[in-house]
Amino acid sequence: MNAKQTIKDMDLTGKRVFCRVDFNVPMENGTVTDDTRIRAAVPTITYLVQTGAKVILASHLGRPKGEVKEELRLSAVGERLAELLGKHVTKLDDSIGADVEQAVAAMNDGDVVLLENVRFHAGEEKNDAELAKQFAALADVFVNDAFGAAHRAHASTAGIAAHIPAVSGFLLQKELDVLGKALSDPDRPFTAIIGGAKVKDKIGVIDNLLDNVDNLLIGGGLSYTFTKAQGYETGNSLVEEDKIELAQSFIQKAKEKNVNLYLPIDAVVADAFSEEANVQTVKIDAIESGWMGLDIGPETAALYADVIRNSKLVIWNGPMGVFEMAPFSAGTKEVALAMAETEAYTVIGGGDSAAAVEKFDVAEKMDHVSTGGGASLEFMEGKELPGVTVLKDR
Ligand SMILES: Nc1ncnc2c1ncn2[C@@H]1O[C@H](COP(=O)(O)OP(=O)(O)O)[C@@H](O)[C@H]1O
């Protein structure tokens, strides 16, 4: 991917800037429960304010599917942002229309306005040209700082760039720098850890990683498709039947490419998907019918921790087990602690892995915790990110 222009490459003083951020944050009962993504956008917003731009922020929240959903309004997000900026943020009730145009026209240099959830309009996710034009009409420049949504070709992440000059914010730039450097010029041994439950989403990234890494560690729900591919029984474990052949081909590819592909050698199994289930630890070839694998076993965890400690660069996406439930959290915890201890440069690929390092209190020890789950995966797969492609080349 070509290097992209950033907000530093433009004179933005006095300009109206439509800045797309990813404020899609976890909420409970109308309050923000994790403000990581808001904090991550603050450097760009502060820079724009100090430069004397008129800052018009846009984000989605959740998946309202083109309808106004009261619980998905951005009001609480705006309040949290105002606290973090130490500055007034004018939260509007829509993202287009006469009221929005009036509010923008009344802005002074350095003011911050937060538009309402852009996904209240069906055109957003359809990348509707008319909606993109209306967004563009609000501003002189488009700044994309929404790395977490950069894999979406939507009106406010991509379409808008057809109408006004488009550059990246600091967060987007940093994410691309860190992930790009890790993949193009990796320090070795380079280790990737892939886990979690979204087998279909993640199987593609494995193919690409096998061209790049020295060690590939597989855990989580994803691993049982490989266990099956090895010819073992998996009981009630999560298995993607139509991906077993693909898993077999990855085992073969790893051999051809001299990649150390590590698959679980033992598992914590349960007789139900529940914290109260009966639990035992078994060798990977001894999962009986009626039981399901919900965590990597202690031998696997120790082996994986060892590989992590002996690496120079580690990228982690997806937990090793159902870490939200205490009986199945040990594998993810051991991996998280090894990530915290290793001398290697450590990158967490968003989503549940980021939640896991928070839970085990080691987030601060990671070198980079990405704000994008899906986006960092697609980037690692070598796919183009539409929200990046549309930005001006350097
Ligand atoms: N063995 C397993 N069986 C079922 N679910 C699992 C297993 N291991 C991990 N999970 C679940 O996977 C979820 C995270 O998967 P995923 O969404 O793919 O990861 P991420 O959000 O990091 O991309 C967690 O909620 C976890 O409980």
Ligand SMILES: O=C(OP(=O)(O)O)[C@H](O)COP(=O)(O)O
């Ligand atoms: O939370 C997000 O994605 P992620 O959970 O993959 O990091 C982004 O805000 C994108 O949201 P979407 O998957 O509803 O398009």
